[in-house]
Amino acid sequence: xxxxxxxxxxxGSALLTNNAALLSSRLQPVVVTQLSHTSTRSQTGDIAYxxxxxxxxxxxxxxxxxSPHLRIYNPELTSMLSLCHRATGIAMAVTVPFVAATLLGLxxxxxxxxxxxxxxxxxxxxxxxxxxxxxxxxCYHYINGIRHxxxxxxxxxxxxxxxxxxxxxxxxxLLVTAGFVHLL
Amino acid sequence: MQTRCAQTSAATAPEPARMKKFAVYRWxxxxxxxxxxxxxxxxxLNTCGPMVLDALIKIKNEMDxxxxxxxxxxxxxxxxxxxxxxxxxxLACLCKIDDNLGxxxxxxxxxxxxxxxxxxxxxxxxxxxxxxxxxxLKKKDGSDKNIGDKQYLQTTGDRAKLDGLYECIxxxxxxxxCPSYWWNSDKYLGPAVLMQAYRWMVDSxxxxxxxxxxxxxxxxxxxxxxxIMNCTKTCPKGxxxxxxxxxxxxxxxxxxxxxxxxxxQA
Numbered sequence: 001x002x003x004x005x006x007x008x009x010x011x012g013s014a015l016l017t018n019n020a021a022l023l024s025s026r027l028q029p030v031v032v033t034q035l036s037h038t039s040t041r042s043q044t045g046d047i048a049y050x051x052x053x054x055x056x057x058x059x060x061x062x063x064x065x066x067s068p069h070l071r072i073y074n075p076e077l078t079s080m081l082s083l084c085h086r087a088t089g090i091a092m093a094v095t096v097p098f099v100a101a102t103l104l105g106l107x108x109x110x111x112x113x114x115x116x117x118x119x120x121x122x123x124x125x126x127x128x129x130x131x132x133x134x135x136x137x138x139c140y141h142y143i144n145g146i147r148h149x150x151x152x153x154x155x156x157x158x159x160x161x162x163x164x165x166x167x168x169x170x171x172x173x174l175l176v177t178a179g180f181v182h183l184l
Numbered sequence: 185m186q187t188r189c190a191q192t193s194a195a196t197a198p199e200p201a202r203m204k205k206f207a208v209y210r211w212x213x214x215x216x217x218x219x220x221x222x223x224x225x226x227x228x229l230n231t232c233g234p235m236v237l238d239a240l241i242k243i244k245n246e247m248d249x250x251x252x253x254x255x256x257x258x259x260x261x262x263x264x265x266x267x268x269x270x271x272x273x274x275l276a277c278l279c280k281i282d283d284n285l286g287x288x289x290x291x292x293x294x295x296x297x298x299x300x301x302x303x304x305x306x307x308x309x310x311x312x313x314x315x316x317x318x319x320x321l322k323k324k325d326g327s328d329k330n331i332g333d334k335q336y337l338q339t340t341g342d343r344a345k346l347d348g349l350y351e352c353i354x355x356x357x358x359x360x361x362c363p364s365y366w367w368n369s370d371k372y373l374g375p376a377v378l379m380q381a382y383r384w385m386v387d388s389x390x391x392x393x394x395x396x397x398x399x400x401x402x403x404x405x406x407x408x409x410x411x412i413m414n415c416t417k418t419c420p421k422g423x424x425x426x427x428x429x430x431x432x433x434x435x436x437x438x439x440x441x442x443x444x445x446x447x448x449q450a
Contacts, residue, residue: 048316055309056370059298065211065220067268067305069295069366074271078413079363086410151411154434157427159416 077166085144088137128181135180140173202229204281205288206239208251210302220299223248224288229281236289237265237276252302260420263355267303268292273357275420294356296366310356313373317381317396324391342388349383349428351421352376358415358425364408372408375415375425382428385435394444397436406432 041049073079103110117127147165150156156165203226211220225243232242237255244251254264258277265276269291282289297305321336359365359374373381381400385393400406406429415425 042318044318045316048312051312051315052309052370055306055312059306062213064213064298064300064306067209067293067295067297067299069363072268072271072290072292073295073361076272076414076417078417082410082412148411151430152433154427154430157413157416157424157430159413159424162413162416162426 077163081144081166081170085141085148088141092137092141131181132177135177136173139176139180140170143173143176144169199230202285203227204229204239204285206243207288207290208240208243208303209292210251211299212250213301222290229283229285232281234280235277236269236279236281236291239281240276240291250302252304254304261353263353266294266355266357266360266420268295268360273361273418273420275355275357278420294360296369297360305360307356309369310354310359310374310376313377314354314380317373317377317384317399319380319384321384321387321390322392323389336389338388345386345388346383348423349379349386352379352383352423353421354380355420357418357420358423361414361418362409363412363414364410368404368408371404373405375409375429378406378409378432379423379425379428382432385432394439394447397432397439398441398444398447400432400436401441406436409433 103113147156147169150165156162206225206227207222208225209220210223212218225247227239227242232238235258237258240251240253241255244253253267253276255277256262256264258265260275260278263275266273267276269276269279270282270289273294276291291303293299293303293305297307300306323336354376356376358379359369359376362375365372365374381396384390385396390396409426409429411426411430413426416423416427419425
C-alpha cells in the first residue's frame with residue numbers, strides 16, 4: 001500500500017517539476033503494482049509485473065524513440081466512426097450544459113434570442129449549415145449508441161457485420177439529420 | 185530453320201524492369217544523435233518474390249545489409265515479421281506487394297512501440313502482459329503427482345469454443361493497432377493478451393475461470409477497450425479479438441465477483 005502511494009506521488013512530482021519529463025512520465029507505468037490484486041497474485045504474476053517495470057525503466061534509460069502512430073496509421077472505418085462517437089459525445093457534453101447555464105443566467109427567454117438571430121438576416125445557407133452542425137451530433141451519437149449497446153451483448157462483432165452496421169449507422173445518421181433540418 | 189532461331193531469340197529477350205519504391209523507417213542506436221528517418225529503396229519486382237518480406241530480404245541481401253527486421257517462418261505462422269505496411273499492421277510475409285509502381289510502399293515498425301533498431305520494436309512489455317494472465321491450464325484438484333495419469337476430457341462442443349482463439353500467433357498486430365493501447369500500454373492489456381485470457385476462461389478444462397475474471401476487475405486491464413475495433417480489422421490471421429473482449433465484458437457483468445474474491449484470497 002505504501003509502495004503504491006509512493007509511486008503515485010513520484011509521478012505527481014515529476015509532472016509538477018519537469019515539463020519536458022511530462023511526456024516521458026506520461027509513459028511511465030503509474031503504480032503498475034496497483035493493477036493486479038497484490039495479495040492474490042501468483043509467482044507468475046510477480047515475475048510478469050517485475051518484467052513490466054524493468055521494460056519501462058530500460059526504455060526510458062536508453063531514450064529509445066517511439067515508433068510513429070497517429071500520423072502513419074490508416075484511417076479505418078472502425079477507428080473513424082469510434083472517433084466520431086467520442087467527438088460528438090464530448091461536443092454535446094460540453095455545449096448542452098453550457099448553453100443551458102448561459103440561458104438560465106441571461107435575461108429573456110430563448111425565443112427572444114431566436115428573434116435576434118432572425119433579425120441578423122444571415123445567409124440561409126449559413127443557417128442551414130449551422131442546423132446541420134447542431135443536429136448531427138445527437139443523431140449520430142444516438143444511432144451509433146444503439147450499435148454500441150448491441151456490442152455490449154456481444155452481438156455483431158464479426159468484421160463484416162461491423163463494417164455493414166458502420167456504413168448503415170453513418171448513412172442513417174446523415175439521413176435523420178437532413179430530415180430534422182429540412183422537415184422540422 | 186531461320187524462323188525457329190528468330191522465335192527462340194525473341195523468347196529470351198529480357199522483360200522491362202518494374203521498379204517499385206519502398207520507403208522504410210530507419211533508426212540506428214549505434215549512431216550517436218541519429219534521428220529516425222525514412223530511406224527509400226528501389227526494387228525490381230520481376231526479380232523479387234510477391235510478398236513484402238521478399239522485398240525486404242532482397243534489399244538486405246543486395247542493397248543495404250544494415251536494414252534490420254525480424255523474420256522466421258515466411259509463411260504467416262510465427263508472427264515475427266509483424267510491422268506497419270501501407271498504414272496497416274500486418275505480417276510482411278503475408279502482405280502482397282502493391283503492383284502500383286507510381287506509389288511508394290511505406291513500411292514502419294509496429295506503432296507506438298519503443299524501437300530497438302529500424303523495424304524491430306521492444307516486445308518485452310507485450311510478452312510480460314501475456315505472462316501476467318497465466319496462459320496455462322490450472323486445475324483445482326490439488327495434487328501435482330496425478331498430472332498425466334488421466335486425460336482431461338472435453339466435449340466437441342466445448343472444444344469448438346476454442347476455435348478462433350487458439351490460432352493466435354501473438355504477432356501483436358492487433359494490440360499495436362489499438363489507439364487505447366497506444367495511450368495506455370502500461371496498464372491496458374490490449375486485444376491480443378485479452379483474447380488469450382478469454383481463451384483460458386472459456387476452456388472447459390480450466391478450473392480458475394472466476395479467479396481469471398477477478399484479476400480483470402479494475403479500471404484499466406479490460407475497460408480501456410472502447411470497441412474501436414481496429415484490432416479485428418487488422419488481424420492478419422482473420423481472428424476477432426474485439427469479440428473476445430466483448431465476451432469478457434459480458435462475463436464480468438454476470439459472474440459472482442464476491443465469491444471469486446473469496447476464492448482468490450483463500
